Amino acid sequence: MKTTHADLAGKFIEDEPRTNWHDETLWFVREKRDKAAHGLPEWEQLREWGSQIKNATLSxxxxxxxxxxxxxxxNGVKVHWASDAKEHNEIVHKIIKKHNIQKIVKSKSMLTEECHLNEYLHEHGIEVVDTDLGExxxxxxxxxxxxxxxxxxHLKKEDVSATFHEHLQTEKGNNDPQYLTEAARQHLRNKFVESDLAITGVNFAIAETGGFVVCTNEGNADMGAHTAAVHIACMGFEKLIPKAEHLSVFLRLLARSATGQPITTYSSHFHKPRPNQEMHxxxxxxxxSKQLGREDFRNSLKCIRCAACFNTCPVYRRSGGHSYHTAVAGPIGSILNPNLDMKANADLPFASTLCGSCSNVCPVKINIHEQLWKWRQVIVSEGYVAASKKISMKGMNFVFSNPKIYRLMGKIGRKSMQLFPFIVNNKLNIWxxxxxxxxxxxxSFRDWYLKNKKSQN
Known part of the structure; x- marks a missing residue:
């Protein structure tokens, strides 16, 4: 049986203190985003420019x-085209085999997570070291x-300490962040020096120059790309923007939306391989392409992967990222993933309150909550919901469409719950x-309104 968002969220929230901590931590990041945005008078203009540049690019x-x-x-860069995740992984593998490479470092790349590159290479006996600390x-x-x-x-410093003790032989029970970070630094420094190939993601690719930009806070992409003899950059085609001058818009939007910083610590520009290096x-x-052809969903491809929608979403904050069972979680993942596999991800558009907060904070004005609602219509029409849900929704439609029946059912429901509270206060009620x-x-509100309206006349 497939595990759904609801099932996985149920496991996450069993630990109530951790759930509350996760919620508060992400809301803290959301507050930092708000302060950064409010400190920039032209913020809304930047959002509009970002949205229009992306619209023009997609068109x-x-x-x-x-x-x-x-x-x-x-520029001397080798360009490859991959139609799907399998072809992407095979291209990377072919380059690795061509050079007989044994040591590989990778900076954070959600595309390679989407394509499950690490797992693919591991199955072929190739080790890849993720160099972003969190990764x-x-x-x-x-x-x-x-x-x-x-x-x-989703992890606390105590979890990291236990993990590093197991894998890096750090001092057991030492939860000092500086100590743990230094241990990771020493461990990863050796990996960079020994590596033959570096894999990076791409934040922005510029059509005008043929170059691309990678944004990090740790410099791990630079360390990898500047020491390895081969550099492979992996990008979804939606990362494209027309001109170099447009970067100023997106670089001002990205970090403020993601972490509340004015700009990422490193915004590294790559245009050509250095002497004796090979770049792909x-x-x-x-x-x-399929998403681009869906009129209701095409502008989800404007996403710049800032995760502002994650940090504000009340469902994500209290259910955890792993509950979305996909590489890209949260509200944006819930409108991207049904396009990849509607059946497997049919539950995700329903993991939302449709409150609209995600759309409000999106730096490129993606109408995320509207697309979540529209995906629900598509998924139901395609038959990817449980029969019980379809029957209950038809029943609700009948009741809500008939005012007299609605009022009658309301009276029966209120009276029943008052006299027999166990009707709803039981384990069969998921709420x-x-x-x-x-x-x-x-x-009911209607009865209250009519009574008070008469008393005021």
Missing amino acids: NLSNYLKEFEENALA RIVQFRKEPPSHIVLPAI IVIVDNGR FKQREMPVPPKE
Whole structure:
């Protein structure tokens, strides 16, 4: 049986103190984002520019991709095209085999997580070391990242200490963040020095120049790319922007939306391989063309992977990233992943309150909550919901469409819950599992309104 978001969220919230901590920590990041945005008078103008640049790019994508490829090739970069995750992994593997490479380091790349590159290479006897600190922690633990910017946000320093004690032989019970960070630094420094190949993601690719930009706070992408003889950059084609001058818009939006910083510590520009280095770019579709053709969902491809929607989402904050059972979790993942596999991810658009907070904070104005609602319609029409849900929704539709029946059912429901509270206060009611049910009202809002309206006349 497939494990759904609801099942996995249920496991996450069994640890109530950790759930509360996770919720508060992410909200703290959301507050930092708000302070950074409010400190920039032109914030809303930047959002509008970012949205329009992305719209224009998606509308002329084939031309910009050709322009990017021509300029990248002219720079001495080898360009590869992958239709899906399998082809992406095979291209990377082919490059590794060609050079007989044994030591590989990788900076954080959500595309390689989406394509399950690490698992693919591991099956072929090739070790890849993730060099982002959060990614390395979850790699040690054999877990996927739970957040696209903060991969180990679900873990506390005590968890990291125990993990490092097991894998790096650090002092048991030493939870000092500086001590743990230094241990990771020494461990990863050797990996960088020994590596033959570096794999990075791409935050922005510029059609005008054939170059690309990688944004990190730890400098791990730079350490890998500047020491290895071969550099492979992996990107979904939606990372493209037309001109170098557009970078100023997105670099001001990205870090403020992600962590509340004015800018990432490192915004590294790559245009050509250094002398005696080989540089490859793998441009991946993997369902993006299909999403581009869906009118209601195409602008989800504007996403710059800042995770602002994660940090504000009340469902994500209290259910954890692993409950989404996909590489990209949260609200944006819930509108991207049904496009990749509607059946496997049919539960995700329903993991939302449709409150709209995700759309409010999105730096490129993706209408995320509207797309979540629209995906629900598609999933139901395609038959990817449980029969019990379909029957209950049809019943609700009938009741809500008939005012007299609605009022009658309301009276029966209120009276029944007042006299027999065990009707709703039982384990069969999923709303009762983690919360106390509210006391049923003595009268409906309509009855209250009519009574008070008469008393005022």
